Amino acid sequence: MSAAARPQILLVDDEGFNLELMAHALSSQAYDVSTADSGRSALAQMAASTSGFDLVVLDQRMAPPDGLDVLRQMRSLPQQALTPVIIQTAVADPDTVAEGIAAGAYYYLTKPYRANSLLTLVRAALANHVERTQLSLEVRELRRTVGLLDAAQFRLRSVDEASALAHGLAVLCATPDLAAIGLSELLRNAVEHGNLAIGYETKAELVQSGRWRDEIDRRMRLPAYRDRRVWVEVRRAVESVSITIRDEGEGFDWRPFMALSAERATQVNGRGISLACRLGFLSVAYRDGGREVMVSCAPAVGRPN
Numbered sequence: 282m283s284a285a286a287r288p289q290i291l292l293v294d295d296e297g298f299n300l301e302l303m304a305h306a307l308s309s310q311a312y313d314v315s316t317a318d319s320g321r322s323a324l325a326q327m328a329a330s331t332s333g334f335d336l337v338v339l340d341q342r343m344a345p346p347d348g349l350d351v352l353r354q355m356r357s358l359p360q361q362a363l364t365p366v367i368i369q370t371a372v373a374d375p376d377t378v379a380e381g382i383a384a385g386a387y388y389y390l391t392k393p394y395r396a397n398s399l400l401t402l403v404r405a406a407l408a409n410h411v412e413r414t415q416l417s418l419e420v421r422e423l424r425r426t427v428g429l430l431d432a433a434q435f436r437l438r439s440v441d442e443a444s445a446l447a448h449g450l451a452v453l454c455a456t457p458d459l460a461a462i463g464l465s466e467l468l469r470n471a472v473e474h475g476n477l478a479i480g481y482e483t484k485a486e487l488v489q490s491g492r493w494r495d496e497i498d499r500r501m502r503l504p505a506y507r508d509r510r511v512w513v514e515v516r517r518a519v520e521s522v523s524i525t526i527r528d529e530g531e532g533f534d535w536r537p538f539m540a541l542s543a544e545r546a547t548q549v550n551g552r553g554i555s556l557a558c559r560l561g562f563l564s565v566a567y568r569d570g571g572r573e574v575m576v577s578c579a580p581a582v583g584r585p586n
Contacts, residue, residue, distance in 0.1 A: 288407055289332075292316045293323040293351065294340040294369070303338065306396040307403065320346035324354055333360030336406055338399075339386070341370040341377070349377075352384050363414075365406040375540075375555075383459065401489055412444065428452060435513040438476075440497060443468035443511065450515060453522045454578035463562055467526055467574055468511065470554065475528030475572065476509035477501065517580060521563060525575045532570030539565075 290312050294300045300316045307314050315334070317323035320343055327334065337355070339348040346354065348368055355361045366386040370377070378389055388406050390399060427433075427449050437443055447464035454460035473479045477500040479487070487493040500506050509529040516523045538554040554565070563577045 287311055287313045288335040289313050289315070289330075290336045290338065290403070291323060291326060291334040292338045293318075293320065293343075293348070294338075295319055295343040296340070299340070299369075302396070303399060306399055310400065312403075319343065320348070320351040323351055327355055327358055327361050330360060333358070334364060335410070336365050336367070336403060337361070338367045338369065338390075338403075341368050341381075349381055349384060349386075352381065352386055356385055363410075365410040367402055367406055382462070387462070401491075404491075405488065413448075430515065431517045433515045435515070437468070437511050437513070438472070438509070439501065440469050440472050443472050446513065450513075450524060453515070453517060453581055455581055456578075457581065460562070460578055463576070464524065466554070467576065468513070471511040471526050471528040471530075471574075473497065474533065475530035476511060477506050478530060519580070521577045522580050523575060523577045525573065527569075527573040530572060532572045535567045535571045535574075 292303045341348040367388040368386045371392045451457040451461035512527045514525040
């Protein structure tokens, strides 16, 4: 998708009324919207599209193939292998959400919802996809270097540096795509919640209002926060890779965030720690009042290219 192009969005739901509501909300914005009233129709449209869709919104419960089946099958299409997906669900079951995230659907929307919630999630999914695509290009050299190390220490300050380092270090793990999600969540958490003292409720409000990035930049300029750093130590052994992340904040009670609760399962923020526990890591352990977290993962086979 070029900067000037209108994002192409495919909406998939076997209930016509829901399709109509979503299409109306999104068509009023700068999006080109296509619809499919079944999983088979959606897969056919995706296969026929040479450039692919920029975003797919899937209803979880449809006549076979259901939303998760469509998600798994679309990943075999080269033009849709990395397309961001939003899953609509009537029940925020943590196990189902974790299964969907592992299959590549990072965003969930619980029915019933307001049009503004849909628009906020669509904007976030598209923006994050652009960011990840750019990162994948920028960290190629870092991945080559990381693939050679057995022990290293990194220092970072910003959420952008956190995301870049997460994608670079993920190649050390046996499941790099899942590890990248978990590491990105933990590293960004160290910057946002640790060093910049942005709490769970505050971040939710900032994301909803579109002011998250502005607030991050503002706090990074404040004397109380501008000199804080996040320290990352990596050690690779035959049996596992250990990564320790330490921030310079005040600490927090991490225990309520270890399990993926129904309340936070479908929210964009507040579930990063629980996702890290479920996706890609052998263990996740917090220390020093929440200022330090150590994760371990099975090592990648061979040296990453």
